[in-house]
Amino acid sequence: MQNFDFYNPTRIVFGKDRLQELDQLIPKNSRVLVLYGGGSVKRFGTLDKVLAGLGNRTVFEFAGIEPNPRYETLMEAVDLVRRESVDFLLAVGGGSVMDGTKFVAAAAPFEGDEESLLEHGFAGLPVEQALPLGTVATLPATGSEMNMGAVVSHKGGKWPVMSPLLYPTFSFLDPSLTFSLPTRQVANGVVDAFVHVVEQYVTYPVNAQIQDRTAEGILKTLIEVGPVTLANPEDYDARANLVWAATSALNGYIGVGVPQDWSTHMIGHELTAMFGIDHGQSLAIILPSVWKLRKEQKREKLLQYAERVWGIVDGSEEERINQAIAQTRAFFESLGVATRLDQYGVKENQVADIVEALKAHGMTELSERGDMTPEISHQVLIDAFSE
Numbered sequence: 001m002q003n004f005d006f007y008n009p010t011r012i013v014f015g016k017d018r019l020q021e022l023d024q025l026i027p028k029n030s031r032v033l034v035l036y037g038g039g040s041v042k043r044f045g046t047l048d049k050v051l052a053g054l055g056n057r058t059v060f061e062f063a064g065i066e067p068n069p070r071y072e073t074l075m076e077a078v079d080l081v082r083r084e085s086v087d088f089l090l091a092v093g094g095g096s097v098m099d100g101t102k103f104v105a106a107a108a109p110f111e112g113d114e115e116s117l118l119e120h121g122f123a124g125l126p127v128e129q130a131l132p133l134g135t136v137a138t139l140p141a142t143g144s145e146m147n148m149g150a151v152v153s154h155k156g157g158k159w160p161v162m163s164p165l166l167y168p169t170f171s172f173l174d175p176s177l178t179f180s181l182p183t184r185q186v187a188n189g190v191v192d193a194f195v196h197v198v199e200q201y202v203t204y205p206v207n208a209q210i211q212d213r214t215a216e217g218i219l220k221t222l223i224e225v226g227p228v229t230l231a232n233p234e235d236y237d238a239r240a241n242l243v244w245a246a247t248s249a250l251n252g253y254i255g256v257g258v259p260q261d262w263s264t265h266m267i268g269h270e271l272t273a274m275f276g277i278d279h280g281q282s283l284a285i286i287l288p289s290v291w292k293l294r295k296e297q298k299r300e301k302l303l304q305y306a307e308r309v310w311g312i313v314d315g316s317e318e319e320r321i322n323q324a325i326a327q328t329r330a331f332f333e334s335l336g337v338a339t340r341l342d343q344y345g346v347k348e349n350q351v352a353d354i355v356e357a358l359k360a361h362g363m364t365e366l367s368e369r370g371d372m373t374p375e376i377s378h379q380v381l382i383d384a385f386s387e
Contacts, residue, residue, distance in 0.1 A: 006256045010145070030058075032090055098142070130163065191283055201216075
């Protein structure tokens with residue numbers, strides 16, 4: 001196991017009908033900005049419950065944070081924070097709203113060029129302060145409710161924003177708030193959580209037994225509850241397990257002391273930016289091809305994944321790996337998520353443009369080993385078309 005530090009200060013408030021507890025978790029004299037996306041939090045009554053839970057505090061609202069939150073939109077929220085001397089942010093929504101709120105938290109007190117905050121990637125922001133924030137999660141997918149990361153869209157790219165100052169102070173996870181989600185969003189969320197896990201797990205072994213067994217447990221849970229919660233959206237137990245699996249997939253716990261990949265995410269980001277393919281869909285497209293092209297580098301962990309997650313023990317090593325990849329693709333497709341680039345209207349002659357975008361965004365040494373070149377990414381993308 002590799003050396004690591006582990007720190008996660010986020011308080012999780014899990015379960016039904018607990019939004020009245022907001023009053024206990026935010027300082028009484030706070031000036032609060034509630035940030036959300038479209039009208040669903042209003043239509044389904046979530047916003048009213050949040051506002052009631054905030055009591056008599058001074059509260060402002062900022063609506064319209066879009067999927068894949070745009071820098072320009074978030075800067076409008078930053079202007080509102082500064083103009084009204086807001087000192088606490090509350091995100092109500094899915095990963096995009098939470099990610100956008102994190103950027104606002106970092107940018108509002110920043111005295112330099114806010115656009116420069118997008119330039120630091122996984123190295124972390126050079127900031128010494130950020131506004132405190134909390135979240136009310138309405139979509140199980142990204143894990144943003146319990147980590148320090150965000151992704152912001154700007155100038156045709158998707159830019160990581162990271163800082164320990166951006167951990168939410170608390171996050172409310174009420175599975176019942178997710179019952180009204182469209183099937184497509186739930187299916188994408190299952191895929192997103194699944195790929196979060198394997199980006200940290202299917203790399204190479206370092207004898208991290210706790211991390212491996214926890215990752216395998218999350219994966220098996222997603223395989224079990226994903227179809228159930230899609231078929232029965234108001235099955236509380238299934239949805240509760242999905243919500244906690246999605247949070248556990250990216251709260252840092254399974255990623256400590258182990259190598260991490262993230263190449264599927266980085267290539268997937270370009271598909272979202274260039275073609276508007278949903279984030280979860282982009283991951284379902286790319287992951288099987290990454291594994292196919294990187295069998296040798298991931299051989300030991302792919303075999304472990306095949307046996308422990310899918311119960312595949314018969315056949316040669318090559319056969320077991322191929323079966324595990326096929327099972328993974330079949331699982332995504334069973335959720336209604338297509339897994340081939342051409343199924344989204346992308347043409348093979350556009351692959352070169354995707355690779356150029358990867359180069360422009362510095363994604364030239366991907367994978368847990370840093371040896372996945374643009375040429376290999378090109379091969380992955382070609383393989384992602386229908387056979």
